[in-house]
Each structure stands twice: as structure tokens, then as C-alpha cells.
Amino acid sequence: xxxxxxxxGRVSQANAAAIRHVLDATPVLAGIARARDxxxxxxxxxxxxxxxxxxxxxxxxxxxxxxxxxxxxxxxAATAGDAVRIAESGxxxxxxxxxxxxxxxxxxxxxxxxxxxxxxxxxxxxxxxxTLNEGYGKVLRFGAYDDDVLARLRWIEGTxxxxxxxxxxxxxxxxxxxxxxxxxxMGDEGHxxxxxxxxxxxxxxxxxxxxxxASTDAQHDVFRYLAETDLAALNPIMAxxxxxxxxxxxxxxxxxxxxxxxxxxxxxxRVSGLGDRWFTGPAEVPRxxxxxxxxxxxxxxxxxxxxxxxxxxxxxxxxxxxxxVVRFVSGTARDALTSTLEMYEITLAENPAxxxxxxxxxxxxxxIDVRKVVxxxxxxxxxxxxxxxxxxxxxxxxxxxxxxxxxxxxxLRALAEELET
Amino acid sequence: xxxxxxxxGRVSQANAAAIRHVLDATPVLAGIARARDxxxxxxxxxxxxxxxxxxxxxxxxxxxxxxxxxxxxxxxAATAGDAVRIAESGxxxxxxxxxxxxxxxxxxxxxxxxxxxxxxxxxxxxxxxxTLNEGYGKVLRFGAYDDDVLARLRWIEGTxxxxxxxxxxxxxxxxxxxxxxxxxxMGDEGHxxxxxxxxxxxxxxxxxxxxxxASTDAQHDVFRYLAETDLAALNPIMAxxxxxxxxxxxxxxxxxxxxxxxxxxxxxxRVSGLGDRWFTGPAEVPRxxxxxxxxxxxxxxxxxxxxxxxxxxxxxxxxxxxxxVVRFVSGTARDALTSTLEMYEITLAENPAxxxxxxxxxxxxxxIDVRKVVxxxxxxxxxxxxxxxxxxxxxxxxxxxxxxxxxxxxxLRALAEELET
Numbered sequence: 102x103x104x105x106x107x108x109x110g111r112v113s114q115a116n117a118a119a120i121r122h123v124l125d126a127t128p129v130l131a132g133i134a135r136a137r138d139x140x141x142x143x144x145x146x147x148x149x150x151x152x153x154x155x156x157x158x159x160x161x162x163x164x165x166x167x168x169x170x171x172x173x174x175x176x177x178a179a180t181a182g183d184a185v186r187i188a189e190s191g192x193x194x195x196x197x198x199x200x201x202x203x204x205x206x207x208x209x210x211x212x213x214x215x216x217x218x219x220x221x222x223x224x225x226x227x228x229x230x231x232t233l234n235e236g237y238g239k240v241l242r243f244g245a246y247d248d249d250v251l252a253r254l255r256w257i258e259g260t261x262x263x264x265x266x267x268x269x270x271x272x273x274x275x276x277x278x279x280x281x282x283x284x285x286x287m288g289d290e291g292h293x294x295x296x297x298x299x300x301x302x303x304x305x306x307x308x309x310x311x312x313x314x315a316s317t318d319a320q321h322d323v324f325r326y327l328a329e330t331d332l333a334a335l336n337p338i339m340a341x342x343x344x345x346x347x348x349x350x351x352x353x354x355x356x357x358x359x360x361x362x363x364x365x366x367x368x369x370x371r372v373s374g375l376g377d378r379w380f381t382g383p384a385e386v387p388r389x390x391x392x393x394x395x396x397x398x399x400x401x402x403x404x405x406x407x408x409x410x411x412x413x414x415x416x417x418x419x420x421x422x423x424x425x426v427v428r429f430v431s432g433t434a435r436d437a438l439t440s441t442l443e444m445y446e447i448t449l450a451e452n453p454a455x456x457x458x459x460x461x462x463x464x465x466x467x468x469i470d471v472r473k474v475v476x477x478x479x480x481x482x483x484x485x486x487x488x489x490x491x492x493x494x495x496x497x498x499x500x501x502x503x504x505x506x507x508x509x510x511x512x513l514r515a516l517a518e519e520l521e522t
Numbered sequence: 523x524x525x526x527x528x529x530x531g532r533v534s535q536a537n538a539a540a541i542r543h544v545l546d547a548t549p550v551l552a553g554i555a556r557a558r559d560x561x562x563x564x565x566x567x568x569x570x571x572x573x574x575x576x577x578x579x580x581x582x583x584x585x586x587x588x589x590x591x592x593x594x595x596x597x598x599a600a601t602a603g604d605a606v607r608i609a610e611s612g613x614x615x616x617x618x619x620x621x622x623x624x625x626x627x628x629x630x631x632x633x634x635x636x637x638x639x640x641x642x643x644x645x646x647x648x649x650x651x652x653t654l655n656e657g658y659g660k661v662l663r664f665g666a667y668d669d670d671v672l673a674r675l676r677w678i679e680g681t682x683x684x685x686x687x688x689x690x691x692x693x694x695x696x697x698x699x700x701x702x703x704x705x706x707x708m709g710d711e712g713h714x715x716x717x718x719x720x721x722x723x724x725x726x727x728x729x730x731x732x733x734x735x736a737s738t739d740a741q742h743d744v745f746r747y748l749a750e751t752d753l754a755a756l757n758p759i760m761a762x763x764x765x766x767x768x769x770x771x772x773x774x775x776x777x778x779x780x781x782x783x784x785x786x787x788x789x790x791x792r793v794s795g796l797g798d799r800w801f802t803g804p805a806e807v808p809r810x811x812x813x814x815x816x817x818x819x820x821x822x823x824x825x826x827x828x829x830x831x832x833x834x835x836x837x838x839x840x841x842x843x844x845x846x847v848v849r850f851v852s853g854t855a856r857d858a859l860t861s862t863l864e865m866y867e868i869t870l871a872e873n874p875a876x877x878x879x880x881x882x883x884x885x886x887x888x889x890i891d892v893r894k895v896v897x898x899x900x901x902x903x904x905x906x907x908x909x910x911x912x913x914x915x916x917x918x919x920x921x922x923x924x925x926x927x928x929x930x931x932x933x934l935r936a937l938a939e940e941l942e943t
Binding site for chain 2: 300312458
């Protein structure tokens with residue numbers, strides 16, 4: 102047995118404090134602003150991306166495609182060729198969203214002119230940011246960058262963001278903790294499936310949208326976007342998870358995982374007690390269901406910051422709430438239950454705010470403990486979309502993946518070194 | 523063994539034809555109209571009510587209260603006292619909604635001026651009608667009739683119905699079969715819980731609501747109603763079930779139950795092969811969860827046409843899709859599964875359009891067979907709201923109930939007599 106005052110005691114105390122921040126978080130969707138104006142450290146020579154740090158040379162196809170698209174969108178480049186030359190020249194910097202209080206699904210690009218959701222976690226004193234979901238088909242986040250993609254991004258900037266932003270202002274903010282709690286009773290797990298949360302956001306905002314003063318056509322198009330985009334809620338929920346986990350980050354001695362993210366080449370984790378270091382390993386190809394005409398051979402390795410949902414105790418960790426999702430991997434309803442049950446083995450707490458009806462309202466397994474992952478050998482489960490490996494193609498499927506074990510082993514070694522000093 | 527050409531063979535053939543109509547139904551929410559203009563046989567001396575036929579003398583408190591409210595709403599009476607005198611005078615007639623292609627939750631009153639949803643089942647050549655849900659608190663359907671109740675009914679008539687009706691027209695109708703299928707994957711069972719279906723209706727209609735030409739204030743109020751009324755979808759779904767079951771009604775020899783309904787005093791069923799006869803027994807008091815300050819002593823016996831949902835294979839029959847509902851009776855998630863599993867024992871088919879994710883997308887148990895109920899002794903399960911026994915009080919809880927056994931025994935005896943002739 103280790104003494105309470107020993108290393109194990111210090112870890113327990115640090116983890117108790119860290120998980121308290123996770124459970125007590127009060128993320129509210131406060132509004133929408135331009136990234137340049139609100140994202141900490143955003144600059145006009147900077148593009149943010151999902152996952153741990155990566156250079157242009159190391160980027161996979163879809164992330165490069167999305168970077169090209171962002172440079173065209175910002176009008177830094179007039180052609181894809183120009184954009185590649187700019188990227189190769191070193192004139193612009195690439196940094197992780199996670200280093201700037203932001204998160205992005207798939208390639209996860211945030212450029213200075215993009216509108217972002219602003220999520221405030223007053224309880225934890227944190228803010229986080231995420232772009233607006235583009236919808237389906239050929240979209241920037243899957244590495245597409247043709248004219249349709251850019252036109253859609255400009256519509257988001259010129260119409261969707263102002264209307265939703267003004268509606269949020271009139272509403273006085275939208276409580277994302279309650280939203281997620283309700284959505285988990287409506288078949289969502291908050292990552293791959295967000296139909297309920299998206300519908301609920303729509304109905305909460307609607308009375309305010311009609312008072313924004315926007316034209317009837319603009320309102321019509323915004324409501325059509327909300328009616329068609331089952332993933333509309335993913336991005337604000339990701340920002341809510343980021344604001345939640347950032348509040349628990351930086352507690353000396355804590356073994357709590359505060360970020361899991363993929364840049365399309367590497368999978369990385371960050372740990373509360375280990376500051377801003379990333380512990381990485383090679384990203385794997387998800388196992389899942391492919392759209393007609395595609396297979397695993399076309400798939401890019403795992404990519405995106407959306408694993409912040411699992412990090413915060415929803416997504417695949419709440420699979421028991423969303424049995425329809427297991428269809429992506431030809432699983433059964435029982436698999437959905439056991440997926441969630443397994444995650445209790447590697448987490449620090451159950452979140453009473455997020456009860457799962459199918460488990461008699463047991464709270465979702467919350468807060469991955471690096472020690473438990475290494476000790477049990479159970480790796481976190483992750484739901485995810487699958488991108489084509491070539492830039493410009495887009496989404497080709499959805500499925501499940503686990504992080505590489507080495508990330509957790511490296512983090513645990515670093516924690517042991519910290520505790521020895 | 524009975525010969526295929528014998529009575530059992532004839533019943534099987536009739537049931538196969540009847541259940542085909544149920545599974546093939548295509549209910550569409552086509553629009554909104556005034557009851558006087560569309561409900562078959564509606565007249566200016568007629569009030570419709572839930573359940574089997576009943577006289578004023580036999581009516582329970584909440585049904586009388588709702589009748590009083592309807593007479594005030596129609597301006598047939600200026601005071602509750604006047605309304606009672608009119609009711610006692612015999613100058614107006616009381617008939618079941620079910621006799622007029624209509625259904626109504628709880629007291630289920632339809633009066634000539636009320637707006638009604640129009641649901642068309644093109645596959646079955648049927649139409650059905652239901653009033654617009656009033657929301658919560660003191661409402662006519664629970665027997666309340668004060669000024670607030672009447673003001674809300676006039677708002678429904680003057681604002682909600684015209685705006686939603688015009689939006690439905692612009693939309694070209696709303697597919698209720700798809701809506702229910704989606705809602706069953708989102709924690710609804712379509713009777714006590716309709717949050718998902720209501721949110722989905724809201725988001726489908728929203729792009730059209732803004733093009734109705736209604737004032738901003740009217741649109742705001744309509745969207746607020748949709749945001750606050752988790753039962754908004756109940757009434758159109760009930761009408762969809764009625765249009766579905768009416769298509770299967772009147773098939774000689776069929777033992778399929780085509781209606782179960784309560785008038786607050788008696789529970790009644792109708793059977794496909796037995797025409798317009800009702801087979802009744804005394805309505806029971808539901809077992810459930812009461813609002814603070816109320817108990818079973820305050821409860822009215824079971825009331826309402828909303829059991830048309832169970833009759834059509836959703837509601838309590840789809841409980842496995844809605845584990846959150848079992849909280850009303852302090853049940854467990856397992857109880858939700860077994861509730862649905864039990865109903866397979868007394869039904870004729872599984873509806874592939876309504877897959878339940880928690881049962882690996884097995885279709886909901888659909889089409890109650892009178893023979894199976896009597897043979898197994900298993901009575902249909904029903905989810906329901908609970909009304910106060912005094913007029914004017916309103917809802918005091920929600921829970922579960924079963925029909926009296928005698929309804930099914932009487933129907934089976936009548937079927938036997940029919941088959942002998």
C-alpha cells in the first residue's frame with residue numbers, strides 16, 4: 102500500500118480536483134464571432150488544424166486539401182497551386198486548434214475570417230471555440246476545396262453565422278449541458294449522432310431567429326440548414342467539451358486525459374498534469390461502414406478533434422444511449438451497452454448530469470485515467486467519420502477506432518518522471 | 523387441426539388482409555381545416571368525445587368539464603351553469619370521435635369551430651382528424667375551462683392553426699410514417715413521450731413558417747409553442763394511427779382490434795370484423811407517477827382516444843424504444859424491453875417500418891389479435907396521462923394502465939357468433 106501522503110495520494114487528490122472541474126462545468130453557447138477577433142493567438146499568417154502539431158510535409162491528403170481550401174477562402178491564394186507554394190514557402194504557420202482554445206471536426210481548419218461558436222464555461226473560467234458545421238457532401242473538413250465548398254463557407258460567413266449569432270444574443274445564450282443531457286435520452290451519443298441535439302437547438306433558436314431582422318429568404322435558408330444538418334450540434338458540443346476539459350487541465354500530478362485528437366497522421370493525447378506536451382502515436386484507419394464505391398483502401402488514417410467528446414465522457418463512451426450508431430460496424434444493441442460499460446473501467450467518475458436511460462440513468466463514464474488505461478489494457482473507444490485519403494474527395498464512411506496504446510504508455514512514463522522529481 | 527377452408531382459415535385470411543392495410547399505411551399530415559368543414563357528420567349541435575358512446579349523465583368530471591369548456595368556446599353558453607343546462611336539455615348531441623374519423627387525447631372534445639389536423643392515408647383510402655395539442659397545465663382536454671383555457675383555444679384557432687396550416691400547404695404535406703420511424707430511434711414511443719417527433723415537426727416546418735406571411739410576432743409565438751410543447755406531435759400521430767387502423771376496419775372475420783378508447787367511465791374496443799359495435803368494460807385508474815400534492819385518490823378513471831397509438835403498434839407497445847418513460851412507474855430499463863417483448867405475444871405482425879434499435883431493429887409489435895389476448899391472458903399495455911376526477915383541475919400525473927379483460931372476452935364471443943352464422 103502507498104501512503105496517502107505519497108505519490109499515489111498526490112495523484113488521487115489532483116485527479117479528484119480535476120474531475121470536479123469536469124463534472125461541475127456549465128458550458129453555454131454564448132454567441133458567434135469571427136475567429137480573428139476572439140480565438141486566443143489567432144493571426145493573419147496562422148491556420149489551425151485538428152490533432153497534435155504537424156508540418157505541411159507530414160500532413161495527409163485531406164488535411165492538405167482543407168489547408169488549400171482555407172487559403173483560397175481567405176484569398177491568400179487564387180489557385181490550389183498557389184496555395185501549395187505558400188504552404189511550402191513557410192510564410193504561414195500551422196498550429197493545433199487545441200493550442201488556441203479551439204476544436205475542429207476532421208481536418209479541423211480554423212482560419213482568421215471564419216465565424217466560430219463561442220462557448221463559455223463560467224464554472225471553470227474557460228472559453229472554447231469551434232467553427233460552424235458545413236453539413237454533408239464535399240466539405241472543407243473532409244479536404245474538399247472546390248467552388249461549391251467555398252461558396253458554402255461564404256454563405257456560412259455571410260448569412261448563417263450572423264443570423265444564428267443574433268438569435269443567440271436575443272436568447273441570452275443556450276445551455277449546452279442541458280442540451281447534451283436531453284439529447285442522450287433521444288438516441289444521440291453527441292459525436293457521430295447529433296440529430297436530436299441539432300433539432301433541439303433549432304427549436305430553441307427558432308423564436309429568436311424570426312426576430313433577428315434577417316430577410317425572409319435568409320431565415321428560410323437558415324431553417325433549411327437546421328432541418329437538413331443532423332451534425333449542426335456537433336461543433337458547439339465539441340466546444341462545450343473543450344471548455345470543460347480545459348478547466349481540468351494543468352493540475353500538477355493529475356493523470357486525467359484532457360485531450361485526445363488526431364491530425365490525420367498521428368494520434369495524440371494531452372494529460373492534465375503534463376502541461377502542453379502531446380504524447381503521440383501513429384493514427385489508425387477506423388473500422389466502419391463505407392459509402393457505396395469506397396473501402397478501407399481509400400480511407401485516410403483517423404483525423405479530427407471530435408474525440409474531445411469521448412475525452413469528456415460522451416461520444417462512444419455514451420454508446421449505450423445511441424444503439425442506432427452501432428449499425429456503422431454491424432454491431433448489436435448489446436454491443437452498445439457493453440461499449441459504455443467497458444469505459445467505466447478506465448474512467449474516474451460517472452457524470453450524474455448525463456444519465457443513460459438504457460442503464461437506468463447511470464451517469465456516462467467520464468474522465469479517462471492514463472493509469473487505468475495502461476493497467477487494464479483497455480483503450481478508449483472512439484466514434485468517427487472517415488475521410489478519403491486524397492485531398493478534395495470528402496467523407497467516405499463512418500466507424501469506430503481506438504487510439505494507439507503507445508500514447509498512454511508514453512504519458513504514464515512522463516507522469517512517473519514528474520512524480521519522482 | 524382446423525381445415526384451411528374452415529372458420530380458422532377464414533379468420534387467418536381476413537387478418538392477413540387487415541394487417542396488410544396497417545403495415546402498408548402511408549399517413550401524411552396534409553393540412554389543417556375547421557372541424558365543421560371536414561369532419562364527416564360534424565354539425566352545429568354536435569360535440570365529439572373520446573372513447574365509446576356515453577350520455578351526459580354517465581360522463582366523469584373531466585369529460586363534463588371539457589364539454590362545458592367547448593360550449594363556452596363555441597359561445598353556445600355564456601357561463602358554466604348555462605352549459606350544464608344545455609347539456610341536460612338534450613339540445614346538443616354527444617358522439618364518439620371514433621364514429622367521425624377523429625381521435626382526441628384525454629376528454630378528446632372536438633367542437634365544430636375547432637381547427638383539426640387532416641391526415642391522409644392514400645394507401646388505405648382513409649382520412650382522419652385530430653385537434654391541435656393545447657400544451658400543458660390547465661387545458662380543455664383535462665377538463666379545465668377557465669378564461670385562460672378559452673384564450674388559448676382562441677389563439678390556436680386564430681394564430682397557430684392558420685400559420686401551421688399554411689406552412690403545411692407550402693411544404694406539400696409531412697410524411698408521418700417516416701416521422702414516427704425516426705422518433706422511435708430518438709427516445710419517443712409516440713404516446714406519452716413525443717419530444718423528438720415534436721422537435722422534428724418543428725424543424726421540418728420552420729423553413730415554411732417564415733414564408734407564410736404571418737407577422738413576426740405570430741411566427742415568434744408559433745415557434746415558442748413548438749419549442750415548449752413536447753406533445754405537439756401527439757395529435758397528428760394519433761390521427762395517423764386512426765387513418766391507419768380505419769383502413770383495416772370492416773374486414774369480415776378479422777379478429778384485429780382497430781380501436782381501443784376510454785371515455786373516462788368505460789373502456790371500449792372495436793374489432794375489424796365486428797363493424798361499429800363497441801365492446802366495453804369499466805375504465806380503470808392508471809398506475810403512475812403523480813404531480814406533487816396529488817395521489818391515486820384524486821385520479822379519474824382512464825380516459826382518451828390516445829390508445830389508438832398502442833392499437834397501431836406504438837405507444838406502450840414501443841416502450842423498448844423509450845426507456846425514459848418507465849420512470850413514470852419507477853420501472854427499469856429492462857422493464858421497457860420486456861414491455862415490448864410481451865406485446866409480441868398478442869399481435870399479428872412486426873412493423874418493419876418501425877424498427878427498435880434496442881431490439882436490433884426488430885419491428886414494433888403491431889395489430890392486437892382478440893384471440894391471442896383471450897388465449898394468453900395478456901392484456902395490451904397502455905401509456906397514459908392521468909386527469910383529476912373533478913372538472914376544471916387538469917392533469918395530475920402520467921402512468922400505465924391495461925384495458926379490462928371483459929372487452930376482449932365479449933368481442934371474442936361476438937366473433938364466434940358471427941363465424942357460426
